[in-house]
Amino acid sequence: MISPGKKKLKLTIRVWRQKGSNERGQFRDYLLQGISPDMSFLEMLDILNEQLLDHGEEPVAFDHDCREGICGACGVMINGQAHGPDNETTTCQLHMRRFQDGDTIVIEPWRASAFPVLRDLIVDRSPLDRIMQAGGYVSVNTGQAPDGNCLPVPRHDQESAMDGAACIGCGACVAACKNASAMLFTSAKVSQLAQLPQGQPERAQRVLNMVAQMDAEGFGSCTNTYECEAACPAGVSISHIARLNREYVKASFCSTAEPTIPMK
Amino acid sequence: MNEAMNNILNSRVPDGPLSEKWQNCKNEMKLVAPNNKRKYDIIVVGTGLAGASAAASLAEMGYNVKAFCYQDSARRAHSIAAQGGINAAKNYPNDGDSVYRLFYDTIKGGDFRARESNVYRLAEVSNNIIDQCVAQGVPFAREYGGLLANRTFGGAQVSRTFYCRGQTGQQLLLGAYSGLMRQVAAGKVQMYSRHEMLDLVVVDGVARGIVCRNMVSGEIETYAAHAVLLCTGGYGNVFYLSTNAKGCNVTAAWRCYKRGAYFANPCYTQIHPTCIPVKGDYQSKLTLMSESLRNDGRVWVPKDVNDSRLPSQIPEDDRDYYLERRYPAFGNMVPRDVASRAAKERCDAGYGVGDSGKAVYLDFKRAIEEQGEQRIREKYGNLFHMYQKITDENPYHVPMRIYPAVHYTMGGLWVDYHLQSTVPGLYVLGEANFSDHGANRLGASALMQGLADGYFVVPYTIGHHLATANLKPVSTAHPQFAAVKEDVENRVRKLLSGKGDRTVQEFHRDLGEIMWNQCGMARSQVGLESAIEKIQELRDQFWNRVYVPGVGEELNQQLEQAGRLADFLEFGELMARDALERNESCGGHFREEYQTEEGEALRDDANYAHVAAWEYTGNDSTAVRHTEPLTYDTVKMTTRSYK
């Protein structure tokens, strides 16, 4: 309900400050007043930054773009949880009504050795692009496609493929995992394409290469602690990891495919 | 008024009947032989639907591509946010659709202010897009038999919209992105993310490169190529509040304008009727609720101005379903400009709901009664979830409150039939060009246009340029690169010298307010004239009082934003000028002086059936207005009626 009468919040924001990837970082505390519960989390950070600018200090750098929960640009650890306390919610879709007056909110960047900090809350997530480059596609050139309806796809398979395809590539799964594994991210794409007829020709090669690239990037291994699923703002389930494991075993033992990415 | 009659605007529309023009064009264009393609470098700025599809397609053909985007990954381009769907003339539902009908609906939806030949080509290639995306593994919604499903969108009486839940843009973009990543792996695309294009380099009158800022190191870098493709999206953020992503900007297009590319129809902006209303002065952006909701949602306000009851307590007889009342043929499915103006009319007359009175209801009660909550959840679950997240209200039980918001920009850099701007070698694709939507865009047609341009138009037309332009070798060592780089460095330095007392965001809000009030849903001569003055004042203030912290040689988000705002402050004036010169109402451009007694838009075909294309002359306030007449050989220009 849009209610102007709602009590404004007074908060302590403890936020990670780091000037560049080669500099040491530290936490800094800032006091914020008059925060409306209807504000989004990023609007709260906007206000913090305006306050810092008023005092001639440098604002906190953070990645964001769509502010609609779909581009995957935003994402920070909020009180130790990737994207904060709400289920299936990105940082930009989290609202301040989730916090209490007087709270201290601790904000950190994703922590993973594969994601070096660039500045404050911004990290380098390019390893995720490289996992995609290793095989997260169907090799079809523009102009080669047959009619869209020539291959029926059972609705259940399409829906399940869509569940994996919904991944927004934010990296929360890596940040939430104690091993900093990128299994949920990788499996979402492997699983999507494994369930569609279009993904069949490269099915074995794809899973071998994407897993090899994931290892080469320095992500940890999956030990089935499921933190990734709990943190995922797009609701991608660990059943995709189970499918990736099956795909990997099948490709390793029942196909002639070999990874073309050098193994670590 | 500087109305220059000229013959510069050669739109290169091919000869022949409408349905044969594209084929004729393809037959006549020169080709680059397969093994010569690797001798050509092409710069693609932007990796949204237009840029990613173009970059991947050109690399597949053998060209060397350099692709740029300001986000940390190509996959995050703003196209990702598109919800509702993409049109195509497949006629899978067997309800009478055809290429001609899609063409006609689009040109009529654009209020007869788009180029006939371009729109026809768009409809013609629409089917190939669906095939291409399916082949990439895009998980479009399907029927139980496994075949592709369709939904209805505004401005159409057939079901031709393909969709992936409420995430169609995401899935289409990930499809194009996967093709792009494949070409990166193949070594045919060099990807430069976190790079912002800040200028265009023109050598001997031909676009030959760009100047960028590396947004991590702050370095100003130059890149040379044989052609430049600008795919940098729309400029809706000139209004500050819009449904666009925060980084969307006019900078790349504006820099090209200043290097000789004409800017066409800047005043054509689309205000989307179904967005979540503004809630406070801290608001940083507005959220769209997909148009597809109007398939099942009914729009209404109370019949009595003073009715302060909760919506659930207002009986049917006391509700005014004003779209159904005014437009019985299309009802809630009228095009966006019509729906937005109707909402504004009701709110201005005092019937608006919510705290601010700037909202109307979008009600799903009847749909839930008829189809069950589960079915509605399947269709719109993620949108309802998003609405609840933002407003803390449950739309399954209380009607949504919605209000129009800036959403899309039909204007953009002028391009000919080949998508080439007035600077040879500079091609403009997607929302950044002006080409296909006239004065109003129909739902689900921007995704179609972006992918049409990138997959199926530019891969042909660029070859013709490369094969015929007789391009000399040019590298970044050419003095023109150093000169433009110096311009950019001076500009960055000037921004960083701003150590005043007001922040970039404060200025941006001020600009947004001027634009929304005077150049938004309703415009008038008096309002636009005062807007131009106010923008000029604000621009002066900006350069005197803005505070930009830090230095250039680092990741500096305030500097990025300051640069974009500086361009918006110049562009806003051109937009208001364009609106002022267009003395008619058409599509999204509504001039209060030109309306029927019933408040409908009054077009002036005798005097304004043309594209206005603005030429930069070295000064922000003296741009020259050129025109490209719009002739309709196949369709008849009619008064748009949805009654």
Ligand SMILES: Cc1cc2nc3c(=O)[nH]c(=O)nc-3n(C[C@H](O)[C@H](O)[C@H](O)COP(=O)(O)OP(=O)(O)OC[C@H]3O[C@@H](n4cnc5c(N)ncnc54)[C@H](O)[C@@H]3O)c2cc1C
């Ligand atoms: C919320 C929302 C929902 C929508 N829903 C629909 C829908 O259902 N159906 C439909 O058809 N349309 C829809 N649209 C419209 C449609 O999404 C856009 O018009 C379209 O995606 C634009 O694509 P594009 O490739 O032209 O640009 P974008 O996707 O905006 O991409 C722009 C690219 O340019 C880059 N860029 C910009 N400036 C620079 C610079 N200076 N330097 C370097 N790179 C730069 C960006 O990094 C990005 O990669 C919607 C739009 C919004 C806002």
Ligand code: FES
């Ligand atoms: S900003 Fe796009 S997901 Fe949060």
